[in-house]
């Protein structure tokens with residue numbers, strides 16, 4: 001190994017030398033020998049190029065003194081190289097620090113922000129110290145404080161922390177950008193909460209270390225009084241966006257207030273707010289969402305527009321009084337999620353072709369069905385965006401409007417004002433729409449109006465809370481729609497569910513007998529040993545083994561055969577059989593395809609497509 005020479009012993013002063021770094025990357029099979037050699041020969045030019053690129057990108061300025069040891073790592077990461085040991089992954093900061101930690105024989109920790117103790121992180125050391133030395137206290141046990149850092153050889157720094165905290169210090173290795181980000185997030189949030197708590201409780205409250213911590217700050221770092229709550233709420237939003245959360249809950253309890261966020265369908269408690277800050281935070285949110293701040297006894301609904309990077313994000317806010325105060329639930333309406341390319345929604349090519357055909361009609365009724373939280377809104381919005389052109393007028397009637405899009409005319413239902421689906425439907429036909437989206441066909445009046453619009457030359461898209469495509473036809477008739485009107489207007493039905501995807505970071509192969517799956521109620525139509533996948537659970541997926549979700553579909557074009565089966569005493573079994581004979585791939589089959597191609601697990605397929613769910 002040309003770049004390693006005789007460096008078998010760790011010389012602390014030399015631990016960040018380019019030669020040693022590249023040797024570790026080569027030895028751990030992240031890069032090849034020739035790459036290591038080339039990088040070593042061109043290291044100065046690589047760093048210069050990286051600095052120039054970074055200067056143009058508007059990213060935070062490099063702190064020369066602090067960041068110098070890491071510049072070659074940054075330069076390599078910026079190349080997005082394929083890993084030599086696993087070309088499906090790139091040489092990223094995580095893999096580099098993992099390799100370094102292994103070579104130093106020091107544990108590598110990918111810090112999970114959801115598991116960090118806000119108080120421990122922010123009261124052990126001041127933020128300026130944390131930032132300058134890239135150290136983040138992450139846990140304490142039996143007199144020992146664990147500190148995550150990209151540079152575990154900073155012994156003087158650990159001595160300082162040990163003196164200040166009166167604890168022994170154990171350093172573990174974490175990627176540098178994680179540490180920088182977490183320091184900003186946690187100290188920012190804590191500073192805001194602590195300052196707000198101070199402001200709202202007067203000088204008698206004992207803030208202990210926090211008091212001292214706040215005094216350490218220079219005057220210009222401390223924002224104006226009102227600003228603390230503003231900052232805390234902003235931090236909360238940024239944090240939720242970062243974690244790709246779909247909802248934020250703020251729940252007042254007797255002594256504290258819990259902040260919980262929902263990720264891939266599961267709630268996680270992320271903060272415990274001091275009780276006296278709760279109402280200030282809630283007031284700020286009510287103010288932002290245009291709600292009546294004085295009204296605390298009645299439920300209210302509002303919305304907030306805010307920015308996530310360059311994208312405008314809408315947050316739907318609902319407040320409701322509970323025993324210990326007002327509970328707030330915020331749903332994050334992320335346009336990146338609600339408006340997608342239809343092609344990216346997980347359709348198989350066969351189903352995609354069928355669905356495109358269904359929505360290409362100039363008039364008629366198209367139904368998207370599934371339970372709450374099955375991604376219907378995303379499908380409808382994405383469909384509308386695809387079929388809306390400057391030559392058509394798209395009008396939506398929603399309860400409430402989920403996501404505002406300037407290309408659509410969106411109307412909200414307000415039953416308390418007598419503005420119902422039915423009354424809007426009657427009136428909008430005069431507005432000459434071409435395409436109408438109706439939030440849900442929940443009663444006969446709405447269904448009749450939708451059918452009327454479909455009969456008079458409009459394309460109407462709507463949803464039904466049914467389990468599968470064929471049963472939607474029965475549901476329409478149960479609502480009281482005559483079968484001849486369904487025959488005259490229906491174009492097709494899409495049924496769907498969301499399934500969690502296996503985390504790519506901890507995916508592993510498993511072998512299982514098809515008969516074992518069948519015994520659990522999952523007939524795959526295959527025999528013998530099956531090679532499937534599962535997530536082992538890692539920091540990136542919060543030990544769940546899953547990350548993100550995809551959609552499974554069942555597409556039923558309203559063909560002549562299905563039309564002929566849509567008679568007054570139509571039978572679900574006959575409709576289903578007819579649909580199958582025409583080649584409809586069921587939700588279960590669609591899920592099994594995702595199982596066999598390694599997207600999801602058999603447990604997830606069973607969970608989503610079993611029993612009452614299907």
Ligand SMILES: [Zn+2]
Pocket residue numbers: 503504505506507535536537538539540541542543545546
């Ligand atoms: Zn994972």
